[in-house]
Amino acid sequence: MMDxxxxxxxxxxxxxxxSAEAWEMFKRNHAAMAGLVILFVITIGSIFGPLIxxxxxFDMVWAPFSPPGEEGYLFGTDYLGRDLLAMVIHGARVxxxxxxxxxxxxxxxxxxxxxxxxxxRGYIEEILMRVTEFFQVLPTLLFSMVxxxxxxxxxxxxxxxxxxxxxxxxxxxxxxxxxxxxxxxYVMASRASGVSNTKLMFGIILxxxxxxxxxxxxxxxxxxxxxxxxxSFLGLTDPNVVSWGQIIxxxxxxxxxxxxxxxxxxxxxxxxxxxxxxxxxxxNDALNPKLRAR
Amino acid sequence: xxxxxxxxxRLVYAFVLLFAVLVLNFxxxxxxxGDVADTISQSMGGADEELLIEIRKDYGLDQPYYQQxxxxxxxxxxxxxxxxxxxxxxxxxxxxxxxxxxxxxxxTAQILALLLGVVLGVYSARxxxxxxxxxxxxxxxxxxxxPVFWTGILLLIAFxxxxxxxxxxxxxxxxxxxxxxxxxxxxxxxxxxxxxxxxSIFLALYSRLARATMIETLGTDFVRTARAKGLPERQVxxxxxxxxxxxxxxxxxxxxxxAVVSGAVLVEAVFSWPGLGTLAFQSIIARDTPTILGILFxxxxxxxxxxxxxxxxxxxxxxxxxxxx
Numbered sequence: 001m002m003d004x005x006x007x008x009x010x011x012x013x014x015x016x017x018x019s020a021e022a023w024e025m026f027k028r029n030h031a032a033m034a035g036l037v038i039l040f041v042i043t044i045g046s047i048f049g050p051l052i053x054x055x056x057x058f059d060m061v062w063a064p065f066s067p068p069g070e071e072g073y074l075f076g077t078d079y080l081g082r083d084l085l086a087m088v089i090h091g092a093r094v095x096x097x098x099x100x101x102x103x104x105x106x107x108x109x110x111x112x113x114x115x116x117x118x119x120x121r122g123y124i125e126e127i128l129m130r131v132t133e134f135f136q137v138l139p140t141l142l143f144s145m146v147x148x149x150x151x152x153x154x155x156x157x158x159x160x161x162x163x164x165x166x167x168x169x170x171x172x173x174x175x176x177x178x179x180x181x182x183x184x185x186y187v188m189a190s191r192a193s194g195v196s197n198t199k200l201m202f203g204i205i206l207x208x209x210x211x212x213x214x215x216x217x218x219x220x221x222x223x224x225x226x227x228x229x230x231x232s233f234l235g236l237t238d239p240n241v242v243s244w245g246q247i248i249x250x251x252x253x254x255x256x257x258x259x260x261x262x263x264x265x266x267x268x269x270x271x272x273x274x275x276x277x278x279x280x281x282x283x284n285d286a287l288n289p290k291l292r293a294r
Numbered sequence: 295x296x297x298x299x300x301x302x303x304r305l306v307y308a309f310v311l312l313f314a315v316l317v318l319n320f321x322x323x324x325x326x327x328g329d330v331a332d333t334i335s336q337s338m339g340g341a342d343e344e345l346l347i348e349i350r351k352d353y354g355l356d357q358p359y360y361q362q363x364x365x366x367x368x369x370x371x372x373x374x375x376x377x378x379x380x381x382x383x384x385x386x387x388x389x390x391x392x393x394x395x396x397x398x399x400x401x402t403a404q405i406l407a408l409l410l411g412v413v414l415g416v417y418s419a420r421x422x423x424x425x426x427x428x429x430x431x432x433x434x435x436x437x438x439x440x441p442v443f444w445t446g447i448l449l450l451i452a453f454x455x456x457x458x459x460x461x462x463x464x465x466x467x468x469x470x471x472x473x474x475x476x477x478x479x480x481x482x483x484x485x486x487x488x489x490x491x492x493x494s495i496f497l498a499l500y501s502r503l504a505r506a507t508m509i510e511t512l513g514t515d516f517v518r519t520a521r522a523k524g525l526p527e528r529q530v531x532x533x534x535x536x537x538x539x540x541x542x543x544x545x546x547x548x549x550x551x552x553a554v555v556s557g558a559v560l561v562e563a564v565f566s567w568p569g570l571g572t573l574a575f576q577s578i579i580a581r582d583t584p585t586i587l588g589i590l591f592x593x594x595x596x597x598x599x600x601x602x603x604x605x606x607x608x609x610x611x612x613x614x615x616x617x618x619x
Contacts, residue, residue: 134314137598138315139593139596140553141556149581229443230441230560233560233563259451266440266448270444
């Protein structure tokens, strides 16, 4: 008991800033650290993988459906005889890039709408929250399918289509944080000293509202990756790039002969999203002051 | 009387939402490159400029945006969602035929996920460090991280191809003859895998929340009072604590309705379930815009009805909701 106390007070002395404290807390969460390491490996793999393993994912290198490990192809070949390992490595880029950029788009929309609603209140809040509810009613996947089908399946369009339907949770969280923080004394003080509304919103309130937004953003990257996988599974993807969902979609007719062509890319999606959600959970614990006090 | 007023209120709101979906639908279609005239001329193998102008005139495409919008909404109010060029049938007929299959899948999966989720949540909350509790945590992580179509394919490989317990695809076996019950059992057999797949994501979500709220409720004063009165543990857990933990889970389930419909699209694609999702998939490949927009409209309707039902269920589960108003 005594040991723990001294250990705690030492740690409190060492940790100087809130972010350092959160990092200390995060490091003690083994699952979250494991997630972070896995994510790091996948990111490095997607950046440097194609240099180390230069096989073109579109090249037909061998006979179709050569099982994993045989003929020198670690993951085997798909229905067109393409190297599955090369496809999975190249697919990582698309999944990660779209996941990240779609999350950024939706965080940008969500934070803007939530901040305006929570800060100005009144009829602005009323209108913006009705818009948010409207987007909650739209079946997200169908709506982005429509956007991609109407405006073309380029990576940019897919990113926009995902971002435009996934911002509602961020908007709600940002709004409720703004509603809470705008009444706090230091905000009142800044307001009284004549700080402009824009400065108040984005310079003073937003930094203090960040912790729950960061947690939600982390989880959002995961769901954007799942979303992209779903779209490309259905064939709504740029035909000039390989993505994990698209490998599953194009091989699924052949699961009887070659189930590995579906299971392997699926494991890639699963592990990536799992790592992201572990990191998200860890961030949630580390950034939640109630838990930190324990 | 109060409930009646509420229903009217919610219905009006539902209509406003549907109207907004229509406007959005039409605007998207208007903004997209290419129009009906292009599609028709393509299917005819090309047409000259004069014919294109004539087609546009026939379909009212030469009129300004707002006028076309009014015409469109007027048509929808008369249940005319346009004509599908690909299936060569009215869109409303095409879509309405598919709605029951999707509703069956979505509602069964939601109810299953809610019931099982609450049961798992309650059991694991009673022993927060037990095996079941860890299982719920792990299962929740799996449900959140696995792409639903992949889960579906894995179940298909395991329980239709390796161990042939369930049919591979579709909703019914057309060769089967017999009375209503024979058909009902046949449909149920076809339903097992799609419903399990779709429920798996939401089961994870609900059990995790049910576990958290139940742990919180079990620590409150009124539960301690109930125990101190000497009530049997069963009654304390299921009558006192459970009722007070249900409403957050039901609220979450209501918010998830649009996600369930989205999930259904993917699950239907995996199991060739003859619902809106499969239709959407086919019409997107065929670039059949009127059908796609009709599906979007009807699936928004499904979500709105789902939300309405959740609202009413919430009042039933927790009488405090709306009592203060």
